[in-house]
Amino acid sequence: MVEVMTKRKFTVLDHELVPEHIVLPPKDANRLLKTLGLNKSQLPWILASDPAAVAIGAKPGDVILILRKSRTAGKSIALRLVVPG
Amino acid sequence: MGLASISREYETVKVIKGIKFGILSPDTIRRYAIATIVTSETYDEDGMPISGGLMDRRLGTVEPGVRCETCGNPPQTCPGHFGYIELARPVIHVEFVGLIYMLLRTTCRECGRILLSPERIEYYKKRIEKYGEEWKLISFKLIEKIRKEASKVTECPHCHAPQYKVRLEKPYSFYEELEDGTIIRLTPKDVRERLERIPNEDLPLLGIDPEYARPEWMVLMVLPIPPVQVRPSITLETGMRAEDDLTHKLVDIVRINERLRISIESGAPQLLIDDLWGLLQYHVATYFDNEIPGVPVAKHRAGSRVLRTLAQRLKGKEGRFRGNLSGKRVDFSARTVISPDPNLSINEVGVPIEVAKVLTVPEHVNEWNIEKLKKLVINGPFEYPGANYIIKPDGSRIDLRFVRDREALAETLAPGYIVERHLIDGDIVLFNRQPSLHRMSIMAHKVKVLPYKTFRLNLVVCPPYNADFDGDEMNLHAPQNEEARAEAKVLMLVQEHILSPRYGGPIIGAIHDYITAAFLLTKKTTLLTKSRTTSLLIEAGYKGPLPEPVIKWPIELWSGKQIFSLFLPKAISFTKQASICLKCPICLGMECPYDAYLVVEDGEILTGVIDKNSIGAEKPENIVQYLIRAYSTDAAREFMDSVFRMLIKFLDQHGFTMGIDNLDIPEEAHRRIREIVKEGEKKVNELIKIAKRGELEPLPGKTLEETLEARIMEALSLVLERVGNVLSEYIGLDNEAMIMARTGARAKKVNVTQMTSLLGQQSVKGERIRRGYIDRVLPHFKRGDLRAKARGFVYNGFGKGLNPIEFFFHAMAGREGLVDTAVRTAQSGYMQRRLINALQDIHVEYDGTVRTAQRSIVQLKYGDDSVDPVKSFHGKPVDLDMIIRRTLKGGG
Numbered sequence: 001m002v003e004v005m006t007k008r009k010f011t012v013l014d015h016e017l018v019p020e021h022i023v024l025p026p027k028d029a030n031r032l033l034k035t036l037g038l039n040k041s042q043l044p045w046i047l048a049s050d051p052a053a054v055a056i057g058a059k060p061g062d063v064i065l066i067l068r069k070s071r072t073a074g075k076s077i078a079l080r081l082v083v084p085g
Numbered sequence: 086m087g088l089a090s091i092s093r094e095y096e097t098v099k100v101i102k103g104i105k106f107g108i109l110s111p112d113t114i115r116r117y118a119i120a121t122i123v124t125s126e127t128y129d130e131d132g133m134p135i136s137g138g139l140m141d142r143r144l145g146t147v148e149p150g151v152r153c154e155t156c157g158n159p160p161q162t163c164p165g166h167f168g169y170i171e172l173a174r175p176v177i178h179v180e181f182v183g184l185i186y187m188l189l190r191t192t193c194r195e196c197g198r199i200l201l202s203p204e205r206i207e208y209y210k211k212r213i214e215k216y217g218e219e220w221k222l223i224s225f226k227l228i229e230k231i232r233k234e235a236s237k238v239t240e241c242p243h244c245h246a247p248q249y250k251v252r253l254e255k256p257y258s259f260y261e262e263l264e265d266g267t268i269i270r271l272t273p274k275d276v277r278e279r280l281e282r283i284p285n286e287d288l289p290l291l292g293i294d295p296e297y298a299r300p301e302w303m304v305l306m307v308l309p310i311p312p313v314q315v316r317p318s319i320t321l322e323t324g325m326r327a328e329d330d331l332t333h334k335l336v337d338i339v340r341i342n343e344r345l346r347i348s349i350e351s352g353a354p355q356l357l358i359d360d361l362w363g364l365l366q367y368h369v370a371t372y373f374d375n376e377i378p379g380v381p382v383a384k385h386r387a388g389s390r391v392l393r394t395l396a397q398r399l400k401g402k403e404g405r406f407r408g409n410l411s412g413k414r415v416d417f418s419a420r421t422v423i424s425p426d427p428n429l430s431i432n433e434v435g436v437p438i439e440v441a442k443v444l445t446v447p448e449h450v451n452e453w454n455i456e457k458l459k460k461l462v463i464n465g466p467f468e469y470p471g472a473n474y475i476i477k478p479d480g481s482r483i484d485l486r487f488v489r490d491r492e493a494l495a496e497t498l499a500p501g502y503i504v505e506r507h508l509i510d511g512d513i514v515l516f517n518r519q520p521s522l523h524r525m526s527i528m529a530h531k532v533k534v535l536p537y538k539t540f541r542l543n544l545v546v547c548p549p550y551n552a553d554f555d556g557d558e559m560n561l562h563a564p565q566n567e568e569a570r571a572e573a574k575v576l577m578l579v580q581e582h583i584l585s586p587r588y589g590g591p592i593i594g595a596i597h598d599y600i601t602a603a604f605l606l607t608k609k610t611t612l613l614t615k616s617r618t619t620s621l622l623i624e625a626g627y628k629g630p631l632p633e634p635v636i637k638w639p640i641e642l643w644s645g646k647q648i649f650s651l652f653l654p655k656a657i658s659f660t661k662q663a664s665i666c667l668k669c670p671i672c673l674g675m676e677c678p679y680d681a682y683l684v685v686e687d688g689e690i691l692t693g694v695i696d697k698n699s700i701g702a703e704k705p706e707n708i709v710q711y712l713i714r715a716y717s718t719d720a721a722r723e724f725m726d727s728v729f730r731m732l733i734k735f736l737d738q739h740g741f742t743m744g745i746d747n748l749d750i751p752e753e754a755h756r757r758i759r760e761i762v763k764e765g766e767k768k769v770n771e772l773i774k775i776a777k778r779g780e781l782e783p784l785p786g787k788t789l790e791e792t793l794e795a796r797i798m799e800a801l802s803l804v805l806e807r808v809g810n811v812l813s814e815y816i817g818l819d820n821e822a823m824i825m826a827r828t829g830a831r832a833k834k835v836n837v838t839q840m841t842s843l844l845g846q847q848s849v850k851g852e853r854i855r856r857g858y859i860d861r862v863l864p865h866f867k868r869g870d871l872r873a874k875a876r877g878f879v880y881n882g883f884g885k886g887l888n889p890i891e892f893f894f895h896a897m898a899g900r901e902g903l904v905d906t907a908v909r910t911a912q913s914g915y916m917q918r919r920l921i922n923a924l925q926d927i928h929v930e931y932d933g934t935v936r937t938a939q940r941s942i943v944q945l946k947y948g949d950d951s952v953d954p955v956k957s958f959h960g961k962p963v964d965l966d967m968i969i970r971r972t973l974k975g976g977g
């Protein structure tokens with residue numbers, strides 16, 4: 001029997017311990033920040049070279065939404081600003 | 086008057102928007118200076134400061150009665166004035182060697198330009214400009230990158246001069262390695278010349294703002310001399326004058342500088358000049374920091390005392406930051422030994438009269454308290470309760486110690502006066518025990534003035550303070566205004582800290598005898614006569630009717646459970662395994678034959694005993710927590726003040742003593758235990774034999790030796806466990822030691838085993854004891870002896886006593902424990918400091934976000950769910966079980 005191997009590239013996002021990362025479109029990001037009364041510079045950072053940021057193709061200046069499973073709250077949201085590095 | 090004195094108003098002159106640090110230029114230093122210091126002499130023969138010396142009167146003065154020659158002010162108002170020394174040769178400023186080193190490597194040795202091509206410079210400039218002030222941190226990262234890039238360049242892109250490797254020899258010597266390998270020393274003068282050549286435009290790329298810090302200013306040509314206020318001299322009792330360490334250091338600098346100048350002017354040999362130059366560099370370096378690695382410390386001329394120079398004044402625990410700015414000494418505080426007093430409320434603290442007469446509270450005179458305050462003033466400072474000071478409306482203070490006719494003075498009291506009266510019962514004070522590791526380490530208490538010399542506290546507050554009475558001391562602070570007292574009372578009172586934010590459970594609850602007593606009172610067999618029942622209820626301050634006795638004939642008897650239930654309000658219903666539960670394989674629940682299954686319904690104990698699990702401190706979901714949840718902290722406090730008192734009374738009547746007879750077990754038990762130990766020993770010997778024959782199967786990931794050790798340890802720890810089980814058959818809940826162990830009052834079951842039977846295996850670093858002599862722990866054994874006896878197994882218990890060898894093994898294990906705790910506290914203390922520093926101003930804002938002082942986000946929602954652990958139910962925001970149960974019952 002011949003097995004056809006499809007070569008699949010490894011993505012960190014497939015790992016169960018890596019939470020969902022979403023790049024927010026600039027418009028949405030700005031709207032969200034405005035409702036939260038936040039400035040971009042007040043967000044925690046994520047390096048553009050972070051494996052998860054690389055995997056979703058985030059560029060410096062983007063805002064990433066991270067959806068995590070939380071033991072206390074079920075689901076929790078975190079925001080990250082992509083910075084060069 | 087009232088409010089005005091609480092919140093003083095200040096005129097806003099300027100608002101600090103930011104702080105910018107820079108380096109003083111030689112010019113600035115000269116401009117700021119009022120005098121140039123030219124001589125190392127300080128005083129003339131008459132003891133008068135020499136003009137041009139280090140104590141020059143123009144620098145200001147600290148001597149009383151002398152006026153400053155610069156500003157004409159007396160010592161109290163003269164701010165001090167700087168002087169300066171013109172250094173004969175430049176020296177490196179030690180604190181800047183790192184920066185200088187970076188600049189030498191990143192700039193051209195010929196033309197001084199940054200070692201980057203014009204295009205790269207343009208590119209980086211644009212990026213830094215783009216980040217601006219708002220993205221400072223990203224700029225810093227970029228600057229790091231630029232520095233790295235420029236330091237790798239070997240040929241100047243501007244003048245094409247070859248660049249050589251610059252080396253820094255700690256602490257402050259620079260060398261250059263030429264292509265042919267020759268090494269040239271760069272004198273501070275050479276370094277300064279290179280730094281001078283760096284153009285202003287290139288500096289921002291390297292993270293330097295040339296307006297505030299030209300690089301060449303890092304090589305000193307002029308040294309500022311601080312005013313005498315910074316380095317006051319002290320006059321000793323002998324009349325001798327002792328100078329400050331900084332003055333000593335400055336004298337050295339001025340002296341060497343003079344010698345160097347004269348040598349240069351007189352054309353002395355270069356070698357001599359270099360020597361003096363090096364010495365000047367050394368003195369200037371140690372003037373800034375006398376703990377530079379690799380530099381011999383500067384010492385006091387006469388003795389061997391190390392000089393405390395500038396950096397030492399700032400650094401460390403006693404330095405300016407940690408010692409004077411983060412931590413300050415305060416007034417209105419007291420410290421003494423603590424001792425227990427179960428008759429106090431948990432909210433109270435017993436304060437010795439002597440302390441109460443020194444700590445005062447300022448009370449504003451008004452028409453309602455004037456009579457009371459007059460009496461206090463008449464009593465004066467020496468009679469309790471009295472007062473120490475009166476503050477008149479004009480702000481002047483009257484010290485009552487020196488007032489002859491206090492009665493006359495009392496008559497002058499009027500609204501607007503303030504009387505600083507002694508502490509009295511009911512005053513709010515803060516009570517603290519170090520180390521202050523959590524917020525419960527400082528709580529507000531109500532004063533109860535008592536005789537004798539110790540602070541007294543209710544035993545239930547021992548856990549939050551982690552206090553015991555083996556000599557512990559605690560601090561007490563008396564807040565000085567209404568606002569502080571109100572805040573303390575509402576936020577810091579003991580009863581508001583029964584639930585700990587650490588785990589949402591009660592940290593205050595029953596300990597030790599309270600638990601023993603609760604168990605003895607609530608066990609099935611406890612039946613009390615009418616007189617004992619009433620005496621207990623009186624002790625607890627019970628005001629309700631006496632319930633029907635459980636037994637009516639031949640005499641009336643009340644059960645312990647019944648009495649305890651009287652204090653449980655209707656809303657308390659729960660079931661819980663008691664601490665004495667034996668964890669039977671099949672739990673019979675309410676049918677538990679040992680009465681270890683506690684069922685409380687509508688405030689009545691149906692079955693089971695009260696012990697650590699139901700009222701103990703640090704036990705979540707206990708009665709205390711239920712009381713706070715269903716009622717209030719007041720209810721919990723009242724419960725502890727009344728029921729806990731009753732428990733102690735009950736134990737007093739009952740009698741409770743642990744004696745040597747607690748360790749008596751039948752000969753049969755001893756025989757069985759010996760048998761178990763023998764079996765274990767046999768098992769060990771067998772294992773050793775098997776291993777010797779090479780038939781031992783190694784465990785995965787372990788060598789043969791390790792496998793053998795692991796198997797032996799396993800066999801020996803089984804011995805202790807089995808002995809414990811056998812003991813449980815002979816020692817039951819009629820034995821005081823076992824009562825304490827099983828109810829959770831004090832100690833564990835193993836401690837009973839240790840006393841009655843044996844200590845078992847002693848260990849160091851988690852292994853059987855192995856260190857000592859070659860291949861054996863002690864010379865009493867043969868080399869390579871692997872038997873239990875030879876490697877730290879103790880066959881005897883504390884009851885019978887250990888033999889000398891066993892005693893030694895036990896001491897080894899004991900020492901390790903002591904060292905471990907010492908190391909752990911030191912490490913965790915340092916970690917605590919760093920964490921507090923990092924987290925101190927993180928807070929929850931009104932929008933529910935967690936932010937730093939700069940308002941940047943840490944969490945979008947506090948703890949992801951916005952739940953305060955203190956107000957949660959097992960981590961959940963609502964207790965559904967309780968709501969359902971209450972709804973089904975149809976109650977409120």
Ligand SMILES: [Mg+2]
Binds near residue numbers: 552553554556557
């Ligand atoms: Mg102690």
Ligand SMILES: [Zn+2]
Binds near residue numbers: 153155164166
């Ligand atoms: Zn002055």
Ligand SMILES: [Zn+2]
Binds near residue numbers: 194195243244
């Ligand atoms: Zn050049």
Ligand SMILES: [Zn+2]
Binds near residue numbers: 666667668669674682
């Ligand atoms: Zn049970």
